[in-house]
Amino acid sequence: MVDLLERDQELRTLHAVLRDAAHAHGSVVLVTGEPGIGKSALVDRFGAEVAGRARFLRGFCDDLATPRPLGAFRDFAEELPQPLADTLRQPSVPAAFPSVLLEHLRSGDVPSVLVLEDVHWADQATVDAVVVLGRRIADMPAVLLLTYRPGEVDPGQPLRAAIAAVRGTTSAHLELAPLSSAAVAQLAGPDAERVFALSAGNPFFVTELIAGRGDPPPPSLADAVLGRVAQLEDASRQLLELVSMVPGRVATEVLDVAEPGWSLAAEQPERRQLLTSDPRHVRFRHALTQAAVRSSVPPARRRTLHGTILHALHEVRADPADLVHHAEAAGAADVVAEQSLIAARQARAAESHREAFAHFRRASDFADRLPRKTGHGSGKSWRAAPTWWAGPVRRSPRSPVPSACARSRAIGRRWSAT
Ligand SMILES: Nc1ncnc2c1ncn2[C@@H]1O[C@H](COP(=O)(O)OP(=O)(O)OP(=O)(O)O)[C@@H](O)[C@H]1O
Ligand SMILES: [Mg+2]
Numbered sequence: 001m002v003d004l005l006e007r008d009q010e011l012r013t014l015h016a017v018l019r020d021a022a023h024a025h026g027s028v029v030l031v032t033g034e035p036g037i038g039k040s041a042l043v044d045r046f047g048a049e050v051a052g053r054a055r056f057l058r059g060f061c062d063d064l065a066t067p068r069p070l071g072a073f074r075d076f077a078e079e080l081p082q083p084l085a086d087t088l089r090q091p092s093v094p095a096a097f098p099s100v101l102l103e104h105l106r107s108g109d110v111p112s113v114l115v116l117e118d119v120h121w122a123d124q125a126t127v128d129a130v131v132v133l134g135r136r137i138a139d140m141p142a143v144l145l146l147t148y149r150p151g152e153v154d155p156g157q158p159l160r161a162a163i164a165a166v167r168g169t170t171s172a173h174l175e176l177a178p179l180s181s182a183a184v185a186q187l188a189g190p191d192a193e194r195v196f197a198l199s200a201g202n203p204f205f206v207t208e209l210i211a212g213r214g215d216p217p218p219p220s221l222a223d224a225v226l227g228r229v230a231q232l233e234d235a236s237r238q239l240l241e242l243v244s245m246v247p248g249r250v251a252t253e254v255l256d257v258a259e260p261g262w263s264l265a266a267e268q269p270e271r272r273q274l275l276t277s278d279p280r281h282v283r284f285r286h287a288l289t290q291a292a293v294r295s296s297v298p299p300a301r302r303r304t305l306h307g308t309i310l311h312a313l314h315e316v317r318a319d320p321a322d323l324v325h326h327a328e329a330a331g332a333a334d335v336v337a338e339q340s341l342i343a344a345r346q347a348r349a350a351e352s353h354r355e356a357f358a359h360f361r362r363a364s365d366f367a368d369r370l371p372r373k374t375g376h377g378s379g380k381s382w383r384a385a386p387t388w389w390a391g392p393v394r395r396s397p398r399s400p401v402p403s404a405c406a407r408s409r410a411i412g413r414r415w416s417a418t
Contacts, residue, residue, distance in 0.1 A: 007038065014145075242305050
């Protein structure tokens with residue numbers, strides 16, 4: 001079993017709830033959080049710690065198009081007395097099953113922990129059983145522990161009403177937080193900074209990154225992410241693909257132009273905790289999710305999407321550095337040539353010599369596409385500038401920055417003179 005970091009408080013709460021149950025003060029506990037946050041790992045650890053002191057019954061709901069009725073209960077049928085197990089094996093389980101199960105939980109020398117995992121996928125019969133068990137648990141030597149991803153409980157889904165119905169007997173709601181940077185450092189060692197930046201502390205992402213190393217997301221991680229994306233409606237999936245092309249975050253004003261009506265398409269990915277937004281920006285919650293979605297988009301479509309973003313960036317008069325990024329990916333060489341020079345000039349003015357160098361060098365690659373006249377100077381000397389500037393640096397690629405500073409200043413003087 002993995003070392004569980006930063007879950008001491010939650011484990012203490014679970015043990016306290018079980019102690020109460022041992023005195024016939026039973027309750028419901030909710031363990032919630034996004035995929036991979038560590039709900040099952042917490043349950044694993046709690047189960048191991050109470051072994052011998054409690055009867056631990058655990059079942060899982062599955063992400064099936066049509067879920068098995070009472071599927072989670074069937075998972076632990078073997079551990080129930082014969083008549084109850086036989087009842088669960090029948091094709092149609094009698095409606096009285098939850099009450100019979102309750103009577104069984106009341107018996108025995110030790111309290112019971114009944115875990116239903118991933119109830120966001122529960123079938124209706126399981127949801128009904130949650131209500132029956134949850135409402136009657138207060139004087140029972142039992143804990144009903146439910147895990148779920150809140151983002152996947154859609155409005156109107158019966159589970160919401162069931163959770164509300166058992167509020168009176170719910171003793172704890174453990175909303176699991178991501179791991180801190182210190183915990184990630186403990187797991188990832190020298191690679192900690194990169195792992196934390198990509199994972200935002202999600203333990204599943206952290207463990208996969210450590211196992212995978214390297215730049216593209218490990219296949220297991222990409223599969224997990226793309227499996228979730230595949231369940232979205234077409235418009236939502238297309239929006240994710242578009243947003244995945246923009247490094248960091250995309251301005252809502254850009255989306256307004258690129259994909260009018262995008263906010264409707266963003267609802268589902270936001271609820272499922274794939275995207276997050278504020279009034280001005282939309283971004284992926286995890287850089288790794290973004291990387292997985294981006295790498296799933298075929299190259300020709302990627303180019304089209306970059307073209308769409310480029311057009312929107314033009315419309316909103318975005319920063320030239322952003323324009324250059326998308327123009328290059330969209331194959332819009334003219335725009336790269338023109339905007340690289342503008343970006344270079346801005347970077348130089350801000351004393352960002354490394355960036356100025358990179359933009360000048362890019363502009364020099366497209367020098368023959370530069371316009372004859374621009375607002376930044378004119379004619380031959382202007383067009384020759386980036387080539388002249390980048391040439392010597394190319395010959396000493398290992399130390400571009402010091403020479404970039406000097407050259408950036410020199411070219412700045414030259415430009416001011418034109
Ligand atoms: N607190 C933690 N410290 C270290 N590793 C953890 C921690 N929590 C979870 N992990 C690891 O992260 C991975 C994902 O955890 P887990 O499967 O419990 O997530 P989950 O919330 O149950 O996800 P899902 O919603 O997909 O079921 C596992 O490999 C687990 O061992
Ligand atoms: Mg789980």
